[in-house]
Amino acid sequence: MCPRIVEIRQKVLKKNDELARRMRGRFVAERRFTINLVSSPGSGKTALLERTLAELQQAGHAVAALVGDLETDHDARRLARSGAPVKQINTHGCCHLEAEMVRRHLEDWDLPGCRFLFIENVGNLVCTASYDLGESLRVVLLCVTEGEDKPLKYPGLFNSADVAVITKIDLAAACEFDRDVAYANVHTVRPGMRIFETSSTSGQGIADWVRWLCERRQTWVDQADR
Amino acid sequence: MHELSIAHSLVETAVSEALRANARKVSIVRLRLGVLAGVVRGSLDFCYDLVARGTLLEGSRLVVEELPVVVFCPRCREEVPLPGIQCFRCPRCDTPCGEVRQGRELEIESIEIEC
Numbered sequence: 011m012c013p014r015i016v017e018i019r020q021k022v023l024k025k026n027d028e029l030a031r032r033m034r035g036r037f038v039a040e041r042r043f044t045i046n047l048v049s050s051p052g053s054g055k056t057a058l059l060e061r062t063l064a065e066l067q068q069a070g071h072a073v074a075a076l077v078g079d080l081e082t083d084h085d086a087r088r089l090a091r092s093g094a095p096v097k098q099i100n101t102h103g104c105c106h107l108e109a110e111m112v113r114r115h116l117e118d119w120d121l122p123g124c125r126f127l128f129i130e131n132v133g134n135l136v137c138t139a140s141y142d143l144g145e146s147l148r149v150v151l152l153c154v155t156e157g158e159d160k161p162l163k164y165p166g167l168f169n170s171a172d173v174a175v176i177t178k179i180d181l182a183a184a185c186e187f188d189r190d191v192a193y194a195n196v197h198t199v200r201p202g203m204r205i206f207e208t209s210s211t212s213g214q215g216i217a218d219w220v221r222w223l224c225e226r227r228q229t230w231v232d233q234a235d236r
Numbered sequence: 237m238h239e240l241s242i243a244h245s246l247v248e249t250a251v252s253e254a255l256r257a258n259a260r261k262v263s264i265v266r267l268r269l270g271v272l273a274g275v276v277r278g279s280l281d282f283c284y285d286l287v288a289r290g291t292l293l294e295g296s297r298l299v300v301e302e303l304p305v306v307v308f309c310p311r312c313r314e315e316v317p318l319p320g321i322q323c324f325r326c327p328r329c330d331t332p333c334g335e336v337r338q339g340r341e342l343e344i345e346s347i348e349i350e351c
Contacts, residue, residue: 012351016257018344022246022267106238137238139274140342165321166274169336198323201332 026141029109033116033144037127038234043227044127046143048167049151050160051133054177056085057210058151059128063092065220066126074121075128078107085130095121106137109144125227135164146230153177154187158195165199173204175219180209239276242342243283247293250347254292259349262296266348270303270341271321277302305339 021027037044047055059075066073074095077085086098097115099107112129121127129145131138150171152160155178161168168174174196182189189207196203206222208215246267254262269275277300284298305318309326315337316326324333 013263013348014351015346015348016253016259017346018249018253019346020249020253020344022242022249022342022344024249025245104238104241108241136274139272140238140242162322166272169272169321169324170340197332198325199321201324201334203334 023140026109029113030142030144033109033113034146037144037146040124041231041234042121042124042127043147043223043230044129044143044145045147045149045223046129046131046145047149047151048131048135048138048171049133049153049177050135050156053133053151053153053156054210055130055133055151056088058175058177058208059130060089060092061208061210061213061216062220062223063089063094063128065216066223067092067094069220069224071125071224072121072123073126073128074119074124075130076112076115077130078111078132080104080132095119095124101132105132105134106141107131107143108141112143126223135160135167139167139170147226148172149175151175151177152192152196154179154182154185158188158192161192161195161199168196168199168203171200171203173206173222174200175206175208177208177210179207179214180212238274239279240283240287242275243280243287246284246344247287247291249344250293251291253344254347254349257349258351259292259347261350262293262347263350264297264299264348265293266345267298267300268303268341268343268345269300270305270339272305272336272339273342275342301345303338303341306337307333308335308337309333310335 049055063073075089076097078099083098086096089096099111099115148171206219250265288294306315309316311329311331
């Protein structure tokens with residue numbers, strides 16, 4: 011019997027993080043700007059993506075989307091209507107996407123010239139925060155029907171995001187959505203984060219959002235070119 | 237509820253390190269857990285016991301060191317711990333602080349083994 015301590019100092023999600031890092035390197039090499047969309051279920055990820063894919067394609071960009079869902083392929087079928095290449099990831103009960111799931115679904119998927127790859131995560135405001143998918147941009151959605159205090163209730167996820175999109179803004183008045191409070195809450199947990207307001211039904215704010223995405227990708231490409 | 241998959245990764249890593257050290261048994265696993273890591277302690281404990289069953293870790297204790305968020309305050313020009321996770325402002329000067337220096341950790345620090 012000789013009890014002793016073995017130092018390990020290793021990240022528990024090391025495998026995921028290392029794979030995510032490798033994928034990020036590949037996305038940079040391919041100049042494929044990869045965007046991870048996170049939010050609670052029903053906040054409008056698929057609708058925003060439908061609009062975004064259509065707008066980007068109209069502007070001449072090649073795009074693609076990977077869609078995470080527990081069981082169905084409803085979202086993938088909805089998104090395929092935009093004409094963009096779309097693949098469904100069924101997690102079969104798993105509440106978040108992991109880098110390995112993304113890797114597996116990208117394998118043998120030929121996406122020539124694809125500039126924007128969207129990954130629609132499973133609707134979940136907790137677990138999705140822990141898993142790096144190799145993305146270059148993490149977008150968190152906040153729907154007006156959810157209430158302004160979501161950022162305070164889920165600070166971990168909101169803090170991990172790069173940009174916030176307030177969705178279903180056309181319903182704001184009916185929901186008595188307090189815009190100032192929502193902004194203040196987002197900025198309390200993530201100071202300075204850029205916020206967009208969109209309606210996928212009326213199209214409000216979509217053009218600004220898509221323009222910003224293109225600029226953001228260009229900055230990212232310029233950095234990679236250097 | 238991703239604590240089960242986290243427990244799996246945790247046990248897998250600890251077991252392989254224990255085997256490398258020729259351990260007969262692991263008595264303690266020490267984990268550093270940032271409060272922003274999004275891991276629920278109670279769920280992790282529950283899943284840990286479940287996953288550890290039948291491995292070198294069976295019956296071992298999971299000791300968790302909880303780490304507060306530490307941000308860099310651009311005005312004070314130093315790192316400051318935050319009392320919670322809902323307000324990323326310097327507790328001294330109230331400046332918004334976006335630069336997180338600690339709080340997302342989910343790391344195995346060490347294991348205590350018997351050979």
